[in-house]
Amino acid sequence: MAHKNLKVVILGANGTMGAPAGAVFAGASFDVVMLARDVGKAATALSGAQSAARAEAVGDRIKLGSYDKDLEKTVKDADLIFESLAEDLSLKKTFFERVDNCRRPDSIIATGSSGLSIAEMARGRSDSFREHFLGVHLFNPPQVIVGTEVIPHAETDPAVTKRVCELLTSRLGRKVIVTRDRPAFVGNRVGFKVLNETAQLAEEHGVAFIDYVIGPQTGRAMAPLATVDLVGWDVHKAIVDNVYANTEDEARACFRLPAFMERGIKGGKLGDKTPKEGGFYRKNGKAVEVLDPNSGSYKPLEKPAPIEFVEKMKQFNREGRYSQAFNVFAEARGAEADLARRVILGYVSYALNRVGEVAQSAADVDSIMSYGFNWVPPTVVVDLIGAKNILKLITHYKLTVPPVVEKAASNGDKLYSGTMLDYGRTLVG
Amino acid sequence: MAKSAPVYILGGAQTDFARNWTKEGKHFVGPMREAVLGALEATKIEPKEVQTAHVGNFAAELYAHQGHIGAFFLEVDPAFYGIPTSRHEAACASGSIAILAASAEIEAGRYDLACVVGMEQMKTVDSTTGGDYLGTAAWYEKEAKGIEFPFPKLFGRLGDEYDKRYGLKDEHLAHISAVNYSNAKRNPLAQTRNWFMSESHAQTESKFNMVIGGRIKVSDCSQVTDGSAAIFLASEKYATEWAKRRSLKLADIPRILGWGHHTAPLEFDVKVAESRDNQYVLPHTRQTIVDAFKRAGVSGIEKISAIETHDCFTTSEYMAIDHFGITKPGESWKAVEEGVIEMGGKLPINPSGGLIGAGHPVGCTGVRQMLDLHKQVTGAAGEYQVEGAKITAMLNIGGSGTTSCVFVVGK
Numbered sequence: 001m002a003h004k005n006l007k008v009v010i011l012g013a014n015g016t017m018g019a020p021a022g023a024v025f026a027g028a029s030f031d032v033v034m035l036a037r038d039v040g041k042a043a044t045a046l047s048g049a050q051s052a053a054r055a056e057a058v059g060d061r062i063k064l065g066s067y068d069k070d071l072e073k074t075v076k077d078a079d080l081i082f083e084s085l086a087e088d089l090s091l092k093k094t095f096f097e098r099v100d101n102c103r104r105p106d107s108i109i110a111t112g113s114s115g116l117s118i119a120e121m122a123r124g125r126s127d128s129f130r131e132h133f134l135g136v137h138l139f140n141p142p143q144v145i146v147g148t149e150v151i152p153h154a155e156t157d158p159a160v161t162k163r164v165c166e167l168l169t170s171r172l173g174r175k176v177i178v179t180r181d182r183p184a185f186v187g188n189r190v191g192f193k194v195l196n197e198t199a200q201l202a203e204e205h206g207v208a209f210i211d212y213v214i215g216p217q218t219g220r221a222m223a224p225l226a227t228v229d230l231v232g233w234d235v236h237k238a239i240v241d242n243v244y245a246n247t248e249d250e251a252r253a254c255f256r257l258p259a260f261m262e263r264g265i266k267g268g269k270l271g272d273k274t275p276k277e278g279g280f281y282r283k284n285g286k287a288v289e290v291l292d293p294n295s296g297s298y299k300p301l302e303k304p305a306p307i308e309f310v311e312k313m314k315q316f317n318r319e320g321r322y323s324q325a326f327n328v329f330a331e332a333r334g335a336e337a338d339l340a341r342r343v344i345l346g347y348v349s350y351a352l353n354r355v356g357e358v359a360q361s362a363a364d365v366d367s368i369m370s371y372g373f374n375w376v377p378p379t380v381v382v383d384l385i386g387a388k389n390i391l392k393l394i395t396h397y398k399l400t401v402p403p404v405v406e407k408a409a410s411n412g413d414k415l416y417s418g419t420m421l422d423y424g425r426t427l428v429g
Numbered sequence: 430m431a432k433s434a435p436v437y438i439l440g441g442a443q444t445d446f447a448r449n450w451t452k453e454g455k456h457f458v459g460p461m462r463e464a465v466l467g468a469l470e471a472t473k474i475e476p477k478e479v480q481t482a483h484v485g486n487f488a489a490e491l492y493a494h495q496g497h498i499g500a501f502f503l504e505v506d507p508a509f510y511g512i513p514t515s516r517h518e519a520a521c522a523s524g525s526i527a528i529l530a531a532s533a534e535i536e537a538g539r540y541d542l543a544c545v546v547g548m549e550q551m552k553t554v555d556s557t558t559g560g561d562y563l564g565t566a567a568w569y570e571k572e573a574k575g576i577e578f579p580f581p582k583l584f585g586r587l588g589d590e591y592d593k594r595y596g597l598k599d600e601h602l603a604h605i606s607a608v609n610y611s612n613a614k615r616n617p618l619a620q621t622r623n624w625f626m627s628e629s630h631a632q633t634e635s636k637f638n639m640v641i642g643g644r645i646k647v648s649d650c651s652q653v654t655d656g657s658a659a660i661f662l663a664s665e666k667y668a669t670e671w672a673k674r675r676s677l678k679l680a681d682i683p684r685i686l687g688w689g690h691h692t693a694p695l696e697f698d699v700k701v702a703e704s705r706d707n708q709y710v711l712p713h714t715r716q717t718i719v720d721a722f723k724r725a726g727v728s729g730i731e732k733i734s735a736i737e738t739h740d741c742f743t744t745s746e747y748m749a750i751d752h753f754g755i756t757k758p759g760e761s762w763k764a765v766e767e768g769v770i771e772m773g774g775k776l777p778i779n780p781s782g783g784l785i786g787a788g789h790p791v792g793c794t795g796v797r798q799m800l801d802l803h804k805q806v807t808g809a810a811g812e813y814q815v816e817g818a819k820i821t822a823m824l825n826i827g828g829s830g831t832t833s834c835v836f837v838v839g840k
Contacts, residue, residue: 317454
């Protein structure tokens with residue numbers, strides 16, 4: 001695939017990811033065709049792409065069309081078909097059948113699915129289709145978040161995977177990792193384990209408390225439950241249900257959706273996108289209210305009473321003294337510190353134990369958590385606290401010791417390959 | 430001009446200019462520590478070896494309600510306790526003034542190893558308030574008070590002055606913008622590396638590309654940026670020992686080959702009136718370039734492989750093109766049309782993306798420019814490397830062409 005005048009057809013172009021993905025491709029000088037159910041919806045896709053790019057001129061490289069009229073005639077000329085339809089396997093398969101019947105034999109088909117089985121989507125298609133099919137998981141919003149997962153299935157031609165990785169890196173400025181075709185891949189598997197665990201803990205400890213003790217100071221741009229509201233409770237449920245149903249690992253229980261969220265979703269409570277019903281938080285005029293998970297009612301959000309180790313961590317992060325922040329974290333006493341450490345050490349343990357199973361290396365896990373989630377890379381936590389200390393804590397909390405941590409504890413190696421200039425942004429004051 | 434003792438540039442580091450320190454809950458000392466610690470790591474210099482530190486910063490008093498910025502250098506490492514520090518301010522040229530002060534100390538033989546830091550935190554306030562703060566780089570009472578976004582208007586008038594004297598087409602300014610954004614896509618630390626830009630967007634006034642003042646649209650402007658950069662400057666004595674440690678030859682280490690520094694009257698109208706009969710619109714800026722080339726022993730612009738210039742607005746880069754002597758006065762458009770200034774062109778300008786693409790943390794910019802020249806002449810600029818860059822130059826401007834600083838960097 002030459003690096004000029006590449007043609008991309010986007011299916012589901014008016015969706016949450018399809019429209020900004022159009023902006024990302026057009027911004028990298030691809031000729032883009034955005035397809036939707038009808039021309040009106042395709043026009044919505046264009047305006048979404050223009051908002052994402054903050055430029056009407058992004059439309060100079062975008063053509064619009066509908067599935068009925070334009071799919072076959074545009075797909076036959078496309079170098080890349082990027083599928084961004086709803087997360088519905090049978091719907092996707094119906095479209096892939098149509099694409100299979102008209103695509104050029106050397107074109108690449110990528111699904112933007114955030115966790116469905118890549119192999120399952122390709123099942124029943126032609127040999128050529130299967131060899132040229134893979135997952136390209138962008139994170140939302142893709143024009144801002146550059147972390148990207150590329151997911152080949154067993155029959156994907158390795159040359160196709162390589163070409164897509166090169167293209168995403170050099171043309172689209174993405175930070176790419178290649179993952180195995182396992183539920184939710186690496187980023188969402190690790191990220192939603194932590195997010196759902198905090199949702200479970202909210203039932204006992206309260207929403208505001210959890211977002212305070214496991215807040216941005218522990219290495220994330222946004223507190224975890226506020227993140228679930230931003231993602232949407234329905235999307236959250238789809239991801240954790242998929243992992244819960246299709247994986248058997250040491251932390252499977254962390255993926256069980258709390259009953260209060262199940263009830264909330266049934267009542268239309270989906271987070272930020274349903275401002276009236278709310279999520280963990282709800283706006284009431286200018287005031288912010290917080291959910292009581294047990295009763296389902298809301299009360300005014302009050303600033304949690306300061307906890308010494310949290311405040312110290314925030315101050316150290318504020319001044320760029322990250323080692324000191326994590327020393328405080330490792331050594332703080334009390335039930336609150338214990339709870340926060342259990343979750344953060346759980347993150348480190350779970351993330352680094354995915355090496356070999358889903359991720360190719362610890363550096364890949366670091367990359368996707370840092371550039372996909374804006375979370376502190378797990379190996380940074382190991383280096384800041386010290387591998388020997390981490391080993392003790394992981395054992396203390398009866399978590400699974402990742403082999404890379406065991407090795408680092410015995411040979412004294414640092415695990416993170418970058419510097420403070422790379423991870424500093426993830427440690428919030 | 431008497432020949433002075435050489436000043437070597439050992440390398441350094443910068444923060445990612447896409448960051449927002451306010452959203453990160455950071456005091457500026459945090460990212461400043463990251464830049465200095467990153468520079469120590471990149472150069473393998475021990476903190477105890479550093480003898481003096483100079484910090485370039487424009488307006489921390491306004492943006493962060495904090496003065497005495499030089500003293501914050503000591504917060505990086507206890508080994509710095511006791512060393513002399515100072516803070517330098519000349520608006521957007523603050524970073525270069527810090528470099529000049531540090532290099533003067535080395536030339537005078539006072540110290541052998543200096544750290545120069547540039548730092549500005551700007552995203553603490555909304556754009557209107559920030560625009561007002563930047564107005565203090567002009568004569569505030571006369572040129573900025575009560576005016577929304579005074580600087581785009583002042584640099585719009587620089588374009589108007591070109592238009593009046595020589596003619597100026599906005600399409601050439603749009604092209605300059607598009608080139609800077611395009612270059613920034615290759616720079617992994619550039620603020621706009623993932624932003625959309627095209628020449629047609631830069632040419633068109635729209636809701637996403639509003640006019641800010643006069644002929645200046647959003648796409649003509651540099652960015653509001655949080656950023657810090659740090660570099661190490663050394664005497665021949667220290668550089669010789671440092672080179673030995675790293676199995677390098679002294680001749681492999683870049684030097685400041687020449688410098689220029691002039692100040693024009695603060696008010697834009699006074700500048701223009703003074704230059705009325707001059708072929709250069711900003712003659713003091715031209716003289717700064719001439720001085721730097723002369724001190725460097727550079728016979729002309731054809732000896733320069735790459736330039737990092739002060740494109741606070743597209744009009745200032747347009748001005749730099751003829752003032753550097755790339756074209757005759759008033760003919761900058763020719764270099765724009767012929768692709769001279771683009772990557773792969775005869776003389777690439779702002780391979781980093783410049784202030785428009787890479788970002789413009791005001792008091793940091795001069796230090797960032799010198800760090801980029803160091804990268805270019807050591808072949809360490811990665812995707813934005815100018816093939817075979819040997820002798821390079823930078824122009825850093827404070828105010829509406831008020832303070833001009835030029836450095837020539839090479840081996």
